[in-house]
Amino acid sequence: MATGSIQTTHSNGSDDVDVPDVVVERLPLYVRVLTALAASGIDMVSSEQLGDQLHMTPAQIRKDLSYFGRFGKQGRGYNVAALVNKLKAILGLDRSWNACIVGMGRLGRAIASYPGFAPEGFKIVAAFDTDQSLIGTSVDNLPVRSLSHIRQAVQEDDIAIGIVAVPAVAAQSVIDALVDAGIGAILNYAPVTAHTPDHVKIKNIDPVMSLQSMTYYLKS
Amino acid sequence: MATGSIQTTHSNGSDDVDVPDVVVERLPLYVRVLTALAASGIDMVSSEQLGDQLHMTPAQIRKDLSYFGRFGKQGRGYNVAALVNKLKAILGLDRSWNACIVGMGRLGRAIASYPGFAPEGFKIVAAFDTDQSLIGTSVDNLPVRSLSHIRQAVQEDDIAIGIVAVPAVAAQSVIDALVDAGIGAILNYAPVTAHTPDHVKIKNIDPVMSLQSMTYYLKS
DNA sequence: AGTAGTGTGTGCCTTATATCACAATCGGGA
DNA sequence: TCCCGATTGTGATATAAGGCACACACTACT
Known part of the structure; x- marks a missing residue:
């Protein structure tokens, strides 16, 4: 399937010895x-x-x-x-990185307003949703745009990171759209096991799953 | 340990401590x-x-x-x-679990309002802060109380889980207070490497750290 | 200049985790 | 009833991660 040569493409300048x-x-x-x-x-x-x-x-x-x-x-x-x-x-933290949020419901807005990203060099420069009643509104001076503009925005604004805050059912298709738009990394807040090609890193933020594994140790 | 010596650890559901x-x-x-x-x-x-x-x-x-x-x-x-x-x-997901939030700033309020916990059986039944201007206010019908009441609340309301949403500098002392109050598990949103005794599980939610490790793969 | 004390970098071993591969078992159909 | 295709559960094996322990390097002090 999507096997391709994975590791061989990294710039083999000095320190690339397959770090775990x-x-x-x-x-x-x-x-x-x-x-x-x-x-x-x-x-x-x-x-x-x-x-x-x-x-x-x-x-x-x-x-x-x-x-x-x-x-x-x-x-x-x-x-x-x-x-x-x-x-x-x-x-790669000696520079700043542009990110976008997809899904501007309650969670997306909370993430957009979270003041912890900017000081670490992560700038949220775009926000997307598919809900017509949200498109056109703004959150912290960030206009919410139609998801259909994502490809263009990713290229124009040099967005490397996508933050996914949509309902579970929509997550995989949004992630596919991000990958298709040329994003390099995804931070996924949706409670799904999403799939990306090997060249796109994905990490999940899932408080409920964390709780669900801790309860194993609580039952006594 | 040669032949089919039984040795089965299948005591079906009790605390098999050898599960990784x-x-x-x-x-x-x-x-x-x-x-x-x-x-x-x-x-x-x-x-x-x-x-x-x-x-x-x-x-x-x-x-x-x-x-x-x-x-x-x-x-x-x-x-x-x-x-x-x-x-x-x-x-242990065949029952519900009570949790409390410590730290009702922006992040704590967002967590308190997050609708994803209740359907999975996690009920937030108490909220605490040290800020006098927050104590007495309510978030989603949840009154914010002084942190000094935590020990009493944990026992009275059978709270097993503490959710920490305080600034980094305050996190360890809050966690110590939760442990002291008899909590069994902690979900920590503060960006610190916190320490708990062995009998108290802790898991960290740290979106910034997730981003910071993904950028390693972005630098091309 | 020599020596004592400290702490790195790393080869080697141990432990943990993942995968393989196959006998044992099940249900369905002839 | 007996056989066949499917899929489990698990010992054996492979791979990955963690930790030990020591030669070597560096500093400070005499």
Whole structure:
């Protein structure tokens, strides 16, 4: 089916040695802690100190970092400012990214108004819906447009990320439309197991599912 | 441990402590798909069909289920209605659970108004904050109370789940208070790596971190 | 300049998770 | 009744992730 060559297409410049996804998913955690340390004036940190903060073993932190280079100094640890910059560059967080929201119902509007994205460099530059009564309205100065304009908007506004906040039944078709429009990553709030081609990353935000797995440990 | 020594851990539903967390986390996924299948009138399903829907291998589904019992019939597959009921019972979803929200700022109010929890049996029965200007107000008929009342409320209202929607700096102390009040599970929306004792489960909802790991794959 | 102390980077081993593959079982039809 | 196609449940195996432990590098102090 959609098998194609997946890994071979990455720019093999310097650090592309097939880094496990789990490792990539931990990097933002490191960025966050290091940023906090920097803000409190600390300029060197050891893997052991980081491990204490994050509740993981020092070895795991060192090994994770070693996928990308040698950032520490023996006997001293890591320079906080230098490491946070390196990690941000690795993650592509040394620039800003444009995103759009699809679905401007209650949830979509809450996401659009959420003040946590902008400070981290994620700018929501467009909003879409299929409901005629919403199209034309604005949320936080963001005009809601028809979903049919999405392809054009993605290209014109250089939108790399799509945020999906539509009902479950509509989610897969919206996701298909985003993929078709040339989006690179999707943050999906709809409670569905959505499918994307290999070149489009997708992550799900699903509080209900999180609750549903925790109750397993509650029944006693 | 040579021949067919029984060793079966199939005590059917009680606390088999040897079920991996990853397996438990997949169960709600199965519940969701099975529920949808039931709603569309399908009454038998094979692990292969489930695997197609969920994009995973049939073997994994069968093995996951085998941790909890033998629910299928050879040559036929699984009875959808029976399996969904079994899984719900295993997860503790055959009853409802009371939750409280701590932090009734913008995010907390959005969570309180989210209509997706109640249909799945999660009832938000209390809301707390430390901000005097919020205490006494109501959100969707839910009065906001002082955080100092939390211990009492947890016991009186049989609250098992705490939802944390406070700023990062306050999160750990709020979580400590919830643990101290006797809560069993925490859904944390604050962008921190929080710590709980082993008997209290915690799961984080962090859209920004999800975005930050996806950008790794976007940088071309 | 030598030495003691500290903490990295990484080869190797352990543990966890996923997949394979096949005997056992079921239901239906001849 | 017996056989056939289908599909489970699970031991065995493969793969992935995590952690240990130590040589090596760096700093500071004498």
